[in-house]
Amino acid sequence: MQHKISHWSAPAKLNLFLYINGRRSDGYHELQTLFQFVDIGDELAISPNLSDRITITPAIPGVALTDNIIYKATMALKAHSPLPLGADITLTKNLPMGGGLGGGSSDAATTLVALNHLWQLNLDEEQLAAIGLKLGADVPVFVRGHAAFAEGIGEQLTSIEVDENYYLIVVPDSQVNTATLFSDPELTRNTPKRPLNQLLQDEWQNDFETTVKKRHPEVAKALEWLLKYAPSRLTGSGCCVFSEFKTKSDALAVLAKAPKHMQIYLAKGLNKSPLLYDLAREHCMT
Numbered sequence: 702m703q704h705k706i707s708h709w710s711a712p713a714k715l716n717l718f719l720y721i722n723g724r725r726s727d728g729y730h731e732l733q734t735l736f737q738f739v740d741i742g743d744e745l746a747i748s749p750n751l752s753d754r755i756t757i758t759p760a761i762p763g764v765a766l767t768d769n770i771i772y773k774a775t776m777a778l779k780a781h782s783p784l785p786l787g788a789d790i791t792l793t794k795n796l797p798m799g800g801g802l803g804g805g806s807s808d809a810a811t812t813l814v815a816l817n818h819l820w821q822l823n824l825d826e827e828q829l830a831a832i833g834l835k836l837g838a839d840v841p842v843f844v845r846g847h848a849a850f851a852e853g854i855g856e857q858l859t860s861i862e863v864d865e866n867y868y869l870i871v872v873p874d875s876q877v878n879t880a881t882l883f884s885d886p887e888l889t890r891n892t893p894k895r896p897l898n899q900l901l902q903d904e905w906q907n908d909f910e911t912t913v914k915k916r917h918p919e920v921a922k923a924l925e926w927l928l929k930y931a932p933s934r935l936t937g938s939g940c941c942v943f944s945e946f947k948t949k950s951d952a953l954a955v956l957a958k959a960p961k962h963m964q965i966y967l968a969k970g971l972n973k974s975p976l977l978y979d980l981a982r983e984h985c986m987t
């Protein structure tokens with residue numbers, strides 16, 4: 702095993718629409734959602750070894766090593782080999798945590814895909830997605846790396862091509878806890894299921910939005926600002942909100958008007974995750 706360092710992308714995602722269709726007996730919710738990647742994300746530099754040890758630097762403030770979803774992903778993978786597999790992982794954490802951009806889930810998926818290659822485990826995409834699902838409902842779509850319509854709890858994926866628009870993504874100064882939000886008594890959780898072709902034609906919405914705006918005034922404020930300029934909504938369970946533009950110059954014109962204190966990203970939608978290009982590059986080099 703070569704101990705050289707390789708670099709891997711962990712892109713963010715947006716939920717272009719998200720509907721909550723019901724609650725299962727295990728407490729998880731049935732969803733219909735459309736995932737697309739964007740060209741902003743975290744980065745992982747990984748050096749594999751046979752030390753049986755995993756290091757992740759720098760530590761994420763407030764998250765113990767064993768709670769880091771990257772660490773959990775390495776443990777789940779190590780179980781598939783008798784070898785004393787180890788890795789030194791450097792994480793460049795660019796994405797806000799708990800923002801509905803899927804940063805943790807994407808970090809976990811990138812870890813699975815990268816270490817499956819670097820540790821020469823030869824698990825297929827199906828197996829990696831199944832391991833990912835145990836780590837979080839959002840992990841499989843990042844493992845597969847294609848924009849997708851998701852049903853079930855987010856694991857039944859149909860790849861899809863949608864317009865690769867430009868987005869302005871605002872990070873309000875607030876944090877939404879996904880589990881708390883899912884248990885909010887006021888949450889809309891009975892939207893009727895619709896076939897994909899109808900969902901694509903109808904106006905796109907997010908069923909979390911009303912409740913998140915009510916509980917987090919900063920989110921309502923950010924959304925109100927974006928809505929002056931373009932169609933805008935919440936992503937995932939929040940708290941980030943985004944607006945969509947057909948061209949980069951349209952997005953830049955609004956970006957220029959953003960108040961100084963606002964944390965805001967310009968990003969492009971991607972139907973194919975940069976992680977797949979990283980994997981292809983690594984295959985070429987070995």
Ligand SMILES: C[C@@](CO)(OP(=O)(O)O)[C@H](O)COP(=O)(O)OP(=O)(O)OC[C@H]1O[C@@H](n2ccc(N)nc2=O)[C@H](O)[C@@H]1O
Binds near residue numbers: 800853938
């Ligand atoms: C709702 C979404 C939409 O993308 O929100 P974001 O996390 O992206 O904001 C995701 O499906 C979230 O996925 P993920 O963040 O991986 O959630 P998990 O760790 O699996 O679950 C966190 C908690 O949310 C609740 N949960 C999650 C997914 C789901 N379909 N139904 C649920 O009820 C459960 O209480 C669970 O304990």
Ligand SMILES: Nc1ncnc2c1ncn2[C@@H]1O[C@H](COP(=O)(O)OP(=O)(O)O)[C@@H](O)[C@H]1O
Binds near residue numbers: 771
């Ligand atoms: N590598 C990681 N990156 C981000 N968050 C992590 C990580 N490992 C564990 N977490 C925990 O998971 C929570 C949700 O993270 P994140 O995936 O960023 O949220 P979201 O899915 O809403 O975008 C964080 O608040 C943090 O406590």
